[in-house]
Amino acid sequence: MSKPTPISGFPEWTPGQRMIEQFVLDKIRNTFELYGFAPLETRSVEPLDQLLRKGETSKEVYVIRRLHADAEGSGGDDQLGLHFDLTVPFARYVLENAGKLTFPFRRYQIQKVWRGERPQEGRYREFVQADIDIVDRDTLAPHHEGEMPLVIGDALRALPIPPVTIQVNNRKIWEGFFRGIGVTDPEAALRTVDKLDKIGPAKVAELLAETAGASEAQAKACLSLAEISAPDPSFADAVRALGVSDPLLDEGIDELVGVVQTAAEHAPGLCVADLRIARGLDYYTGTVYETQLRGYERFGSICSGGRYDNLASAGATSYPGVGISIGVTRLLGLLFGAGELSVSRSVPTCVLVALADEEHRPASGRIASALRRRGIATEVSPSAAKFGKQIRYAERRGIPYVWFPGADGAPDEVKDIRSGEQVTADAEEWAPPRQDLKPAIG
Amino acid sequence: MSKPTPISGFPEWTPGQRMIEQFVLDKIRNTFELYGFAPLETRSVEPLDQLLRKGETSKEVYVIRRLHADAEGSGGDDQLGLHFDLTVPFARYVLENAGKLTFPFRRYQIQKVWRGERPQEGRYREFVQADIDIVDRDTLAPHHEGEMPLVIGDALRALPIPPVTIQVNNRKIWEGFFRGIGVTDPEAALRTVDKLDKIGPAKVAELLAETAGASEAQAKACLSLAEISAPDPSFADAVRALGVSDPLLDEGIDELVGVVQTAAEHAPGLCVADLRIARGLDYYTGTVYETQLRGYERFGSICSGGRYDNLASAGATSYPGVGISIGVTRLLGLLFGAGELSVSRSVPTCVLVALADEEHRPASGRIASALRRRGIATEVSPSAAKFGKQIRYAERRGIPYVWFPGADGAPDEVKDIRSGEQVTADAEEWAPPRQDLKPAIG
Numbered sequence: 001m002s003k004p005t006p007i008s009g010f011p012e013w014t015p016g017q018r019m020i021e022q023f024v025l026d027k028i029r030n031t032f033e034l035y036g037f038a039p040l041e042t043r044s045v046e047p048l049d050q051l052l053r054k055g056e057t058s059k060e061v062y063v064i065r066r067l068h069a070d071a072e073g074s075g076g077d078d079q080l081g082l083h084f085d086l087t088v089p090f091a092r093y094v095l096e097n098a099g100k101l102t103f104p105f106r107r108y109q110i111q112k113v114w115r116g117e118r119p120q121e122g123r124y125r126e127f128v129q130a131d132i133d134i135v136d137r138d139t140l141a142p143h144h145e146g147e148m149p150l151v152i153g154d155a156l157r158a159l160p161i162p163p164v165t166i167q168v169n170n171r172k173i174w175e176g177f178f179r180g181i182g183v184t185d186p187e188a189a190l191r192t193v194d195k196l197d198k199i200g201p202a203k204v205a206e207l208l209a210e211t212a213g214a215s216e217a218q219a220k221a222c223l224s225l226a227e228i229s230a231p232d233p234s235f236a237d238a239v240r241a242l243g244v245s246d247p248l249l250d251e252g253i254d255e256l257v258g259v260v261q262t263a264a265e266h267a268p269g270l271c272v273a274d275l276r277i278a279r280g281l282d283y284y285t286g287t288v289y290e291t292q293l294r295g296y297e298r299f300g301s302i303c304s305g306g307r308y309d310n311l312a313s314a315g316a317t318s319y320p321g322v323g324i325s326i327g328v329t330r331l332l333g334l335l336f337g338a339g340e341l342s343v344s345r346s347v348p349t350c351v352l353v354a355l356a357d358e359e360h361r362p363a364s365g366r367i368a369s370a371l372r373r374r375g376i377a378t379e380v381s382p383s384a385a386k387f388g389k390q391i392r393y394a395e396r397r398g399i400p401y402v403w404f405p406g407a408d409g410a411p412d413e414v415k416d417i418r419s420g421e422q423v424t425a426d427a428e429e430w431a432p433p434r435q436d437l438k439p440a441i442g
Numbered sequence: 443m444s445k446p447t448p449i450s451g452f453p454e455w456t457p458g459q460r461m462i463e464q465f466v467l468d469k470i471r472n473t474f475e476l477y478g479f480a481p482l483e484t485r486s487v488e489p490l491d492q493l494l495r496k497g498e499t500s501k502e503v504y505v506i507r508r509l510h511a512d513a514e515g516s517g518g519d520d521q522l523g524l525h526f527d528l529t530v531p532f533a534r535y536v537l538e539n540a541g542k543l544t545f546p547f548r549r550y551q552i553q554k555v556w557r558g559e560r561p562q563e564g565r566y567r568e569f570v571q572a573d574i575d576i577v578d579r580d581t582l583a584p585h586h587e588g589e590m591p592l593v594i595g596d597a598l599r600a601l602p603i604p605p606v607t608i609q610v611n612n613r614k615i616w617e618g619f620f621r622g623i624g625v626t627d628p629e630a631a632l633r634t635v636d637k638l639d640k641i642g643p644a645k646v647a648e649l650l651a652e653t654a655g656a657s658e659a660q661a662k663a664c665l666s667l668a669e670i671s672a673p674d675p676s677f678a679d680a681v682r683a684l685g686v687s688d689p690l691l692d693e694g695i696d697e698l699v700g701v702v703q704t705a706a707e708h709a710p711g712l713c714v715a716d717l718r719i720a721r722g723l724d725y726y727t728g729t730v731y732e733t734q735l736r737g738y739e740r741f742g743s744i745c746s747g748g749r750y751d752n753l754a755s756a757g758a759t760s761y762p763g764v765g766i767s768i769g770v771t772r773l774l775g776l777l778f779g780a781g782e783l784s785v786s787r788s789v790p791t792c793v794l795v796a797l798a799d800e801e802h803r804p805a806s807g808r809i810a811s812a813l814r815r816r817g818i819a820t821e822v823s824p825s826a827a828k829f830g831k832q833i834r835y836a837e838r839r840g841i842p843y844v845w846f847p848g849a850d851g852a853p854d855e856v857k858d859i860r861s862g863e864q865v866t867a868d869a870e871e872w873a874p875p876r877q878d879l880k881p882a883i884g
Contacts, residue, residue, distance in 0.1 A: 066558035
């Protein structure tokens with residue numbers, strides 16, 4: 001068998017990196033649960049027509065097919081694809097189970113998603129997202145839009161990563177502004193403004209004229225709005241100073257002031273009102289979020305989302321929602337790539353029980369069982385090699401302690417192989433210092 | 443949009459059931475780590491030729507294809523499929539990363555897998571498996587085969603599920619026995635014996651003659667061997683009493699005695715030597731495991747595995763291993779289907795902070811933050827409805843406590859809405875009884 005090779009876009013972490021990922025996912029999950037979000041997992045597949053409702057991403061979808069079905073020539077109507085995010089499946093889940101759910105429904109969902117995009121640093125074809133959403137029936141109170149940054153702020157600040165800034169905006173501001181200045185194709189205009197960071201103001205102005213029919217003055221007004229940014233409600237004055245008037249614009253300003261104020265009270269410096277944030281996806285209708293990781297801004301947002309009013313509806317009932325999604329694999333991929341984040345050992349094991357000879361394996365096994373019963377991760381040496389070799393087994397994995405069963409009635413001893421210190425110990429009583437019990441991540 | 447419907451074979455649990463699943467996965471993971479298994483996740487896809495190495499399952503594989511690739515007419519050589527188990531990807535991972543790993547390499551892996559089989563109760567097209575494996579370079583000591591049932595026994599006995607019995611056998615016993623009695627096609631014979639539970643002894647005898655060329659006496663001997671079962675090493679005497687002699691048979695008996703003795707010392711009654719257990723997959727070469735859940739035997743094994751010597755090799759180097767896999771979705775599907783397993787509330791929330799009016803939302807938010815900082819999952823009421831309605835919000839979700847912020851300098855009060863008891867409380871100090879902090883599962 002020839003040596004297998006990696007598949008571009010489908011990352012695999014080492015066991016040590018996987019420990020870090022689990023640590024990160026545990027922290028995120030814990031924060032989500034502290035805010036009362038209930039866990040949910042949806043199946044990995046959706047009917048293809050569901051996945052393609054969201055126009056732009058159609059090219060990124062992976063379709064699946066039973067190999068066996070080839071011969072039968074089946075497929076077609078009931079084609080399935082792997083989900084490319086967790087929002088579309090969640091909206092489908094809400095519609096399917098609306099009768100059994102209680103609203104507002106708060107759920108979190110941490111799962112893999114797949115996109116057939118061209119892989120590059122921080123961008124994968126298979127990756128983990130960690131989402132929260134709140135969905136209500138018919139109407140959703142705006143204060144939920146203010147809650148999202150608090151949860152994300154708590155979740156990310158609990159991690160050993162650089163500080164983050166959540167950039168917030170409100171779609172109503174742009175829509176109202178476009179209306180106020182008379183731009184006739186607001187969707188095209190918004191998609192153009194969204195490209196500001198990539199192509200710069202001159203090119204945006206040009207495109208606004210070309211694709212959205214904007215005059216020079218209109219384009220200039222749009223660029224002025226996009227330049228506004230503030231960590232507090234003062235952004236509202238700057239918007240109003242542009243002299244554009246529209247009821248939807250006012251509504252958007254009020255909502256964004258609420259989000260920024262709530263965040264500032266909870267965690268000063270966490271949120272910035274940044275009027276250039278638009279989010280490409282056209283289902284957002286209110287607040288939108290992006291998140292910059294300090295030092296990694298060039299890779300784009302690591303946590304994004306927004307309010308959506310029209311993603312799920314059945315007959316006269318609609319289910320407006322707001323959600324935000326942490327790009328866990330992107331976050332870790334960037335930090336791993338930069339050599340950030342480390343773990344103190346490559347295995348969970350805290351103690352290796354040494355073995356004088358194979359006949360004593362059951363005795364060493366009993367010591368291991370006693371330690372495990374008390375929550376101490378323990379292995380028995382795989383072979384009765386010389387003790388020096390057994391100690392090297394532990395060393396190579398970063399296992400901090402080697403346990404030597406006492407021979408002929410002598411007491412057991414345990415050695416900290418980092419310091420060389422060795423003490424007598426009883427497996428029913430000994431415990432490592434707290435910081436050694438689990439692998440340390442930092 | 444029409445109401446979406448479930449997709450057969452792709453189960454979705456309710457948030458309450460997902461809480462139970464997470465509880466189960468956390469317990470399993472904790473046990474795996476106590477035994478020093480390091481976590482690993484492999485990508486969900488493998489090259490199709492890798493997946494098809496294992497003959498029999500080819501028809502179950504899902505292939506994936508970028509929708510966009512359709513137009514380009516690509517595919518073919520680099521076709522990818524979703525993995526159908528975690529053993530084949532793990533063997534590939536070991537080969538790919540052998541230079542970076544330390545052996546023996548102990549890893550656990552908890553992931554979804556996909557099989558295009560016909561769905562039925564306890565059998566899904568998308569499901570979660572929880573695997574442990576130990577792989578060494580060139581040789582793998584047999585004591586590792588004895589360790590598997592200890593880990594699985596500890597993991598499953600930590601769960602609120604019916605008791606399990608792990609049935610163990612050793613492929614060498616059958617191979618040596620076939621050789622000893624002169625059966626010429628041992629592989630065909632073993633596949634036939636594996637059907638004993640499904641088709642009965644008469645039909646097995648018939649098939650042994652037809653497909654493996656066995657004489658009547660040989661078939662009878664096979665059935666006698668298959669009938670042997672014992673919770674202790676006494677099975678060895680019963681095998682020897684059949685009067686068949688072969689070195690491989692003796693080796694298999696010795697190894698199985700070792701596995702049964704190790705298990706009996708650790709957890710009496712956990713393991714049974716059951717000579718009819720064969721496991722369909724032809725890559726096993728030593729100990730094989732199946733696991734029966736009491737009361738659910740008719741659905742087959744919920745945890746299976748075995749030793750494999752030939753799954754991974756590169757040049758002259760081979761990587762023999764032993765592994766076992768808990769069918770988590772099957773286990774939960776059966777128990778959920780039977781109405782077993784429940785959770786005390788449908789959300790993680792322990793406390794709902796009530797809201798006198800919207801102006802007081804920031805004050806209620808501060809109380810919630812204080813409780814969360816102390817690890818108490820808390821929501822603020824979504825609306826300033828009448829307190830009765832806010833209490834019903836908590837009731838419908840099983841949230842045990844409602845917190846009433848004190849008005850005009852009065853102290854806060856917290857109400858246990860099950861008992862109606864209401865006491866004054868300080869968010870910086872109050873804590874619920876331990877059993878109320880998290881949803882209780884049983």
